[in-house]
Amino acid sequence: MHETGAPAVVLVRPQLGENIGAAARAMLNFGLGDMRLVAPRDGWPNPAAVAMASGAGRVLDAATIHPDTPAATGDLNWVAATTARPRELVKPVLTPREAAAEAARRIAAGERVGFLFGPERSGLHNDDIARANAIVTVPVNPEFPSLNLAQCVLLIGYEWRLTVDAAPRRLPEPAGARPATQAEVERFHAALVERLEARGFFFPQTRRAAMLGTLRNLWGRMPLTEADLRTLYGVMRALNRETPRARGQGADEGE
Amino acid sequence: MHETGAPAVVLVRPQLGENIGAAARAMLNFGLGDMRLVAPRDGWPNPAAVAMASGAGRVLDAATIHPDTPAATGDLNWVAATTARPRELVKPVLTPREAAAEAARRIAAGERVGFLFGPERSGLHNDDIARANAIVTVPVNPEFPSLNLAQCVLLIGYEWRLTVDAAPRRLPEPAGARPATQAEVERFHAALVERLEARGFFFPQTRRAAMLGTLRNLWGRMPLTEADLRTLYGVMRALNRETPRARGQGADEGE
Numbered sequence: 402m403h404e405t406g407a408p409a410v411v412l413v414r415p416q417l418g419e420n421i422g423a424a425a426r427a428m429l430n431f432g433l434g435d436m437r438l439v440a441p442r443d444g445w446p447n448p449a450a451v452a453m454a455s456g457a458g459r460v461l462d463a464a465t466i467h468p469d470t471p472a473a474t475g476d477l478n479w480v481a482a483t484t485a486r487p488r489e490l491v492k493p494v495l496t497p498r499e500a501a502a503e504a505a506r507r508i509a510a511g512e513r514v515g516f517l518f519g520p521e522r523s524g525l526h527n528d529d530i531a532r533a534n535a536i537v538t539v540p541v542n543p544e545f546p547s548l549n550l551a552q553c554v555l556l557i558g559y560e561w562r563l564t565v566d567a568a569p570r571r572l573p574e575p576a577g578a579r580p581a582t583q584a585e586v587e588r589f590h591a592a593l594v595e596r597l598e599a600r601g602f603f604f605p606q607t608r609r610a611a612m613l614g615t616l617r618n619l620w621g622r623m624p625l626t627e628a629d630l631r632t633l634y635g636v637m638r639a640l641n642r643e644t645p646r647a648r649g650q651g652a653d654e655g656e
Numbered sequence: 657m658h659e660t661g662a663p664a665v666v667l668v669r670p671q672l673g674e675n676i677g678a679a680a681r682a683m684l685n686f687g688l689g690d691m692r693l694v695a696p697r698d699g700w701p702n703p704a705a706v707a708m709a710s711g712a713g714r715v716l717d718a719a720t721i722h723p724d725t726p727a728a729t730g731d732l733n734w735v736a737a738t739t740a741r742p743r744e745l746v747k748p749v750l751t752p753r754e755a756a757a758e759a760a761r762r763i764a765a766g767e768r769v770g771f772l773f774g775p776e777r778s779g780l781h782n783d784d785i786a787r788a789n790a791i792v793t794v795p796v797n798p799e800f801p802s803l804n805l806a807q808c809v810l811l812i813g814y815e816w817r818l819t820v821d822a823a824p825r826r827l828p829e830p831a832g833a834r835p836a837t838q839a840e841v842e843r844f845h846a847a848l849v850e851r852l853e854a855r856g857f858f859f860p861q862t863r864r865a866a867m868l869g870t871l872r873n874l875w876g877r878m879p880l881t882e883a884d885l886r887t888l889y890g891v892m893r894a895l896n897r898e899t900p901r902a903r904g905q906g907a908d909e910g911e
Contacts, residue, residue: 427807429800456800498818540817545684545711552682552810559811562795563753593891602894615887623878632870636848639857640895 406508408561409435409515410554411473411480413529416442416521422453423551424518425460431558432565436464437473437515470517470529475584478512479504482525482533483553485546492622493535500537501560512580516557521550531618532583581625589630590620596641661763663816664690664770665809666728666735668784671697671776677708678806679773680715686813687820691719692728692770725772725784733767734759737780737788738808740801748790755792756815771812776805836880844885845875851896 410428415421415438425436438445445466454461467473474480481500495503504514517533519525530536539548539556548556594613603609623629665683670676670693680691693700700721709716722728729735736755750758759769772788774780785791794803794811803811849868858864878884 426800426802430796430803430807432797456802496818539814541685542687542817545681547681547711548685552685552807555807555810556814559794559814562797563751597891597894600894600897602890612887615883616891619884619887628870629874632867632874635857636852636871637895639852639855640892642855 406511406513407433407435408504408508408557409437409474409477409513410557411437411439411470411515411517412441412550413439413470413473413517413525414442414520415518415550418443418447418449418451419453420521420550421447421450422455422457422461423549424554425450425454425457425464427551427555427558429457429460430555431562433558433561434460434463435515436460437467438464439467439470439473441466442520470532471583471587474515474517474532475582475587476513477515477583478580479507479514479535480517480533480583481514481535481537482517482530483519483537483539483557484530485524485538485541485548492530492533492618495535495537497537497539497556497560500535501557501564503535504561505564507580513582516554518550518553527614528617531614532587532621534621534624579627581627581630585627585630586620586625589633590617592634593637596637600641661768662688662690663759663763663812664692664729664732664768665812666692666694666725666770666772667696667805668694668725668728668772668780669697669775670773670805673698673702673704673706674708675776675805676702676705677710677712677716678804679809680705680709680712680719682806682810682813684712684715685810686817688813688816689715689718690770691715692722693719694722694725694728696721697775725787729770729772729787731768732770734762734769734790735772735788736769736790736792737772737785738774738792738794738812739785740779740793740796740803747785747788750790750792752792752794752811752815755790756812756819758790759816760819771809773805773808834882836882836885840882840885841875841880844888845872847889848892851892855896 410424410433412421412424415424418441421438421441428434428436441447443449445464446461450461451458465473481495481504500516504516507514516537517525517529519529537557539553541548594616597603603612625633665679665688667676667679670679673696676693676696683689683691696702698704700719701716705716706713720728736750736759755771759771762769771792772780772784774784792812794808796803849871852858858867880888
């Protein structure tokens with residue numbers, strides 16, 4: 402019982418195989434089947450994961466392995482990052498319930514969505530969070546907020562499961578309104594950064610990382626469509642043109 | 657943070673100490689503190705429970721021990737029995753969400769309520785279920801319904817917790833997160849259009865109105881902050897610079 406288009410569960414740099422196996426069980430408990438592993442610490446396959454998953458081994462068998470988070474989320478239109486603590490990022494902070502409802506709405510509209518879970522001890526890097534479209538935080542007891550990885554997956558899966566029959570259906574959106582995928586946004590970001598680099602934007606160098614993070618976070622928060630990206634490419638090229646088109650340069654330089 | 661009058665968690669004939677400890681953690685995660693143990697198989701206290709509970713040892717310390725279910729639930733006004741499968745009993749069958757809502761209503765009215773959880777393998781006896789006022793079943797994947805004891809406690813605790821702080825939580829906004837005013841967005845839009853104009857972006861002229869509309873619509877849909885606008889101004893200026901800063905132009909041209 403994997404729902405078609407059910408959310409992907411992306412485990413970023415998971416440490417213990419046992420936790421990967423327990424997460425697979427939690428996923429299957431609520432009908433989630435798309436597990437994606439980013440650089441699992443102990444390699445893959447992992448016998449400890451298999452032992453723990455027992456009846457949910459099929460989730461592990463179907464899991465895909467990726468070198469980094471962008472590679473794992475490139476095809477997704479909307480990504481929510483689970484965090485234990487609030488972070489200093491301007492981004493919607495959702496409860497699992499709100500996030501599941503948002504995921505269900507988007508899936509009904511034909512989008513692909515996923516949830517990011519960080520390594521057991523440290524949680525997600527700010528980089529991964531900056532690329533996400535929303536933050537999900539479980540409202541735990543602040544005096545004892547120690548949810549483990551599989552418990553966090555369980556709660557997201559549970560909330561997802563509850564939306565499956567209740568999700569409102571939406572009409573397909575008009576052409577060009579298709580939400581951009583993470584990979585498309587990433588490509589635009591890279592093109593922009595390259596040009597900004599050439600123009601000396603990242604100055605002084607000490608602030609480079611922060612400036613990059615701000616930019617990435619900006620795209621992550623915006624509900625960018627395919628058409629928006631085309632417009633932004635056009636704006637970027639026009640601003641960046643050495644000679645104005647009116648003065649002689651006709652065609653755009655292409656991608 | 658134990659809510660006064662929060663539901664009791666009654667573990668009936670639990671087998672493994674580890675599961676009792678894990679249940680204690682799950683309880684404390686969501687602010688539940690009233691654990692009641694009915695005839696734990698391995699006696700009490702149980703070192704394995706203590707080891708597993710780690711930070712939640714205070715829940716075990718406060719746990720009460722009872723010879724049978726009626727002794728454990730005697731003071732409660734309403735008891736819900738958790739079961740994996742529907743039973744042949746005429747009794748309301750609630751989801752965890754419905755049961756938590758019912759519990760919250762009763763607690764608000766001054767009642768005392770509790771949730772019964774059966775032994776790991778066999779689940780609750782029909783006797784215990786018959787005494788309960790309602791049945792709670794988690795809507796798991798029927799092909800893989802293998803929730804363990806602590807997971808079941810976790811889901812009930814989570815739903816209970818959500819009834820307590822029903823108010824959606826938002827993070828305090830970091831500096832620069834003030835949403836931009838319409839006037840600020842308009843000023844940025846005008847500055848951008850002026851530069852795009854000079855660069856021959858609006859070509860052919862027949863499409864000018866549509867292109868302007870697309871741009872304005874883009875900013876309108878985005879939840880832009882003050883800080884975002886500063887970043888976008890910086891990007892615009894950097895792209896639009898005739899000579900890269902590295903080649904000599906130091907200061908920005910100002911607004």
